[in-house]
Amino acid sequence: MSTKILSRRLVVALLVLALVLPILMAAGGREAAEPGEQRIVFWTGIPGEAGPDALAEAFNERMREQGRNVVAVHERFVNNADGNTRLDTALLSGEQIDVYVNYNRDLMVTRIENGLAADLTPFIEANGFDLEAEFGSLAGFSYHEGRPYMLPAARAIEVVFYNKTEFDRRGITIPDNWTWSDYAEIALELTDRDAGVFGSMLFPWGAHLWERAGRTYFGGNWRYNDEGMSNLGHPVYEELLNVHYRMDQVDRSQMPLAEQMATRSDPHVEFVRGNVMMFGVSNAWVVRTLVDREQFPHDFVTAIAPSPRVNAAQSDYFDLAGPQDMPVIGPNPGDPELAWEFLQFFSTEGYVHHIPGGRAPGWLGYDPDMVADLFIGNNADLLDVDSFAAYYFSGDIEISVPDQFTAAAQLGPIEEEEYRRAVLGEISVSQAVQNAERRSSDAIRQARSR
Structure with a gap:
């Protein structure tokens, strides 16, 4: 509607x-x-x-x-x-x-x-x-x-970017079908507080982080339940927020959200500076920074991995992909x-x-090998060709396309606010989930009544 x-x-x-x-x-x-x-x-x-x-x-x-x-x-x-x-x-x-x-x-x-x-x-x-x-x-x-x-000129595939050189040095491998709990454990292992290095840094877009988990679990219409009302009360969202809260407030394995917001630090910039070992969930637009040798000289290799699943019990998995x-x-x-x-x-x-x-093109008329050559260019020493080729240049992909948008413009700010309040510890994770579901359903009802 x-x-x-x-x-x-x-x-x-x-x-x-x-x-x-x-x-x-x-x-x-x-x-x-x-x-x-x-x-x-x-x-x-x-x-x-x-x-x-x-x-x-x-x-x-x-x-x-x-x-x-x-x-x-x-x-x-x-x-x-x-x-x-x-x-x-x-x-x-x-x-x-x-x-x-x-x-x-x-x-x-x-x-x-x-x-x-x-x-x-x-x-x-x-x-x-x-x-x-x-x-x-x-x-x-x-x-x-x-x-x-x-016309979808470019496609976005949301992934986790990680320092492959450091992962290889430590013997860390990303499990198949990894979960957000796996992500948190790896982030903690990579964190060196004395050196000021965090294992993780997530973009501070709370609405996007609800979406990243919801879309992998439910598909395109992740915001809405079968009745068309808010789906944010589903247990998977509380599970996700608990992991993010733990990384921020308990493990201290990622740059604290409060510090990130106060300093306006960008995950991809902190990553190339060597202050962060993983960041995301994001798409190819950050590559401009990852290969900027003049402004951000570095010698480690960046690889990518799919966005984590919410939990190990998750049977279906929808790629975080769509037009960019x-x-x-x-x-x-x-x-x-x-x-x-x-x-x-x-x-x-x-x-x-x-x-x-x-940018990864959306048009299927391009040869994937040509796209890979243009995308990687002279940066094979900085970008892991195999992982980028597997996710960005493999032709058509299966996507769950959303077709429900009721009150969408109003729902994003609600998700943003409640996510930040939970991760910052201003309210409990449980309360944030309840607030998000109630406020979102109210917005949907108001939109339907117009």
């Missing part, structure tokens, strides 16, 4: 828009197009040098070869709260944004429900474009309420047909320019 309500970010964007629209109209935006030139304006959260600039030039070269005066122009927004508010403000202002990329599915759904993304059905039908043939199981994420809106870059056509494209042409190019053959920057 669609919630059809504005998220807090979009409300902020509307307020900002009222203040800045006169300025935007007066300033005229970016450099004007040349006479007779058509512009394709696309927004991403990636630095231009990490792929978008080369992609734009490749598209522009194709246009020149066809004798068409079309120029693609990249605009970067920072993929955080402020950056997404800036993007939403531009979309709501009517500014020409032909294609933009989403990096959070809940936020993408909110934008779709507020008319900020175009339905791709007419373009797909007119061009005979086969989503499933082009993107495999990722194609399921393209749809909202039965209509396609997005989710481009859509904006509500005010300069030329809708041209925007569709660019969206296709961006999400298929043009995406090759993003692979060296640490």
Whole structure:
């Protein structure tokens, strides 16, 4: 069921828009197009040098070869709260944004429900474009309420990153089908408090950590029970939170969440500095840091392992996989047909320019060996080729696709708050789980009543 309500970010964007629209109209935006030139304006959260600039030039070269005066122009927004508010403000202002990329599915759904993304059905039908043939199981994420809106340009497979050199030196191996308890035990073994080294550091995104466990256990609709209400009262969530609380408050085997939040420390940065032996659960975007020899010189090898299971009794296991870059056509494209042409190019053959920057393509038209070569590049001394190849470059993957999104924009902040309160020891784990279930079910009821 669609919630059809504005998220807090979009409300902020509307307020900002009222203040800045006169300025935007007066300033005229970016450099004007040349006479007779058509512009394709696309927004991403990636630095231009990490792929978008080369992609734009490749598209522009194709246009020149066809004798068409079309120029693609990249605009970067920072993929955080402020950056997404800036993007939403531009979309709501009517500014020409032909294609933009989403990096959070809940936020993408909110934008779709507020008319900020175009339905791709007419373009797909007119061009005979086969989503499933082009993107495999990722194609399921393209749809909202039965209509396609997005082409999954990149896939994200959430994994644990670990210092293979140190693991090998100590003779530590990751068990098959490892659990979060296994993870905690290994983290404790790797911790050296005197040296200031932690075995683990997790990204402080509480909502994501509920999701990481829930999706591996329940699949795509992990938030909802059979009645469509909150599923967060299930015992597996309390089990997960207890392990995370133990690592933070009892074992002290990971950088304390309070310190991490106060210092704004990033797990992948602390990892390459040698202060952390494992981090996650994350996807390939961190590879840019892992191979940055100039800013973070190091000589150990990084390997990856699948996200742990909740417990050993877990029979089914769903991979933490889905789209990473989710481009859509904006509500005010300069030329809708041209925007569709660019969206296709961006999400298929043009995406090759993003692979060296640490992005795994969603399009099945790439040869896996070529992807591995581009992704690893000259960094085989820093990245464990075998483990990366096993998880990132193996072709299509089986994914549990979510199809329930009731109150999704409201549920994430609830999960975030209750996770942090539990791990910080402000309330008991049991109380946090009860709070999360109650508050989430209340939000779902309110959304259903609208």
